[in-house]
Amino acid sequence: MTDKIVFFDIDGTLLDFNKELPDSTRKAVKTLKENGVYVAIATGRAPFMIEDIRKELDIDSYVCFNGQYVVFENEIIYRNPLPKSKLHKLLEHTKNKRIPVVLMNEHGARTTVPYSKHIEETLRSFKLDHPEHDEEYHHHYDIFQSLLYCTEQEEKEYTQEHRDLKFIRWHPVCMDVIPFGGSKAIGINEFIKRAEFQLENVYAFGDGLNDIEMLQTVGTGIAMGNAEKELLKHADVITTAVDEDGIYNGLVKVGLI
Numbered sequence: 001m002t003d004k005i006v007f008f009d010i011d012g013t014l015l016d017f018n019k020e021l022p023d024s025t026r027k028a029v030k031t032l033k034e035n036g037v038y039v040a041i042a043t044g045r046a047p048f049m050i051e052d053i054r055k056e057l058d059i060d061s062y063v064c065f066n067g068q069y070v071v072f073e074n075e076i077i078y079r080n081p082l083p084k085s086k087l088h089k090l091l092e093h094t095k096n097k098r099i100p101v102v103l104m105n106e107h108g109a110r111t112t113v114p115y116s117k118h119i120e121e122t123l124r125s126f127k128l129d130h131p132e133h134d135e136e137y138h139h140h141y142d143i144f145q146s147l148l149y150c151t152e153q154e155e156k157e158y159t160q161e162h163r164d165l166k167f168i169r170w171h172p173v174c175m176d177v178i179p180f181g182g183s184k185a186i187g188i189n190e191f192i193k194r195a196e197f198q199l200e201n202v203y204a205f206g207d208g209l210n211d212i213e214m215l216q217t218v219g220t221g222i223a224m225g226n227a228e229k230e231l232l233k234h235a236d237v238i239t240t241a242v243d244e245d246g247i248y249n250g251l252v253k254v255g256l257i
Contacts, residue, residue, distance in 0.1 A: 004201045005038040006256065007063065007188060007214070008247070010045055010053060011126075012207040013224055016243045019127060021056065028248040029057050031257045040191065042184045044168070044176055044210050046145070047071070047106045049126060061195075065144040066168065066178050066210050067187030069106060078190040081105075081142035082165070082179055090162050090177065091138070094148065102147035103137045110134035118149045118173045146177040168210045176210065185213035205250060206231065207242070222250045 008014050008029075016022055033039055041062040043050060047069065050062065060074045070078035091112060094101050100116040102109050102123075109131040111119060120130045137143070150158060151173055158175075159167050166183075168176040184206075192202060200219040204211070207224040208231065215221025215234045223235035224246045232238060239250030251257040 002036040002038075003197065004203065004256065005040060005192070005195070005197050006032060006251075007040050007042040007184075007202070007204040007218070009204075009206040009208065009211055009214075010041060010043045010050060012226055012242055013205050014041075014053065014057075014242075014247065017226075019125070021053065022243065022245065022247075024245040025242075025247040026057070028251050028257060032251060033058075035257060037256055038195075038197070042067075042188060042204060042206075042214060044145070044170065044184075044208075045126070046104045046109065048108055049128065061191070063184055063187035063191060064106070065104070066176060067182050067184045068144040068178055070187045070190050072191060072194050077194045078187060079142070079144075080179055080182060080186075081144050082146065082177070084138065086162070086164050087138055087143060087146065090146070090148075090158070090165060091135075093158070093161060099154075100149040102131060102149075103134075103143045104145050104147070105141050105143055107141075110137035116149060119147075122147075122149075122171055122174050144178070148175045148177050149173055150175065170208060170210065183213035184211065185217035188214060188217065203254060203256070205239075205247065220254055222254065224250075 044066045047064050061072050063070050068080040101112045111131050112135050114133045164180050166178050166180050202218040203220045204214050204218040205222045207227040220236050222237045223231050225241035240246045
């Protein structure tokens with residue numbers, strides 16, 4: 001094995017717009033491993049949402065919940081749940097406004113409302129069903145990330161009122177909510193410290209706003225051709241789109257395959 005490692009985002013990076021793994025990506029990751037490069041995932045998804053792709057690509061190291069939950073070779077090495085008092089304050093706010101929230105941990109998800117069309121539509125894009133309703137879920141389990149369902153026009157009300165939380169928009173009607181200061185970069189730093197990689201030998205592929213800190217931090221940050229315009233400003237390398245052999249072309253461009 002070499003001293004290099006590549007972190008891959010999932011949606012819009014490993015998976016195309018139909019949530020399928022392109023053949024060129026599958027082959028590229030296989031070649032990467034054969035070349036002795038370590039492969040890991042860095043995603044906003046929860047661990048229970050990435051089991052299929054981890055199995056398909058034979059990956060047992062990952063950074064989930066935008067950096068709040070880190071696993072190195074099936075060992076949990078970092079956990080950073082949302083502070084219960086701050087989450088409770090947010091949920092009281094959303095309850096008064098009748099704003100739906102999804103509460104997520106490593107095992108599953110629950111909703112604060114019995115049903116939401118927006119929850120069903122957004123989670124269906126990940127091939128997930130509408131979660132069960134349980135307003136008390138956060139009292140019994142650590143919550144690493146919440147999904148707050150509000151429009152861009154409503155967003156300011158929450159970001160100003162809850163400055164001690166971090167909000168990342170990934171959909172016109174939904175934002176991720178994580179601990180203040182949290183990011184994929186923080187999770188990756190915890191990972192490479194444990195796995196003893198040097199930061200200059202760390203590569204990362206991403207396409208979303210939640211990938212900005214990651215691409216800024218690693219030795220070589222690679223943005224997909226389909227990436228958000230804001231992310232492109234922070235990339236060392238820009239590859240083609242996910243459905244245009246973006247992973248394969250990017251790995252060739254940086255000389256890893």
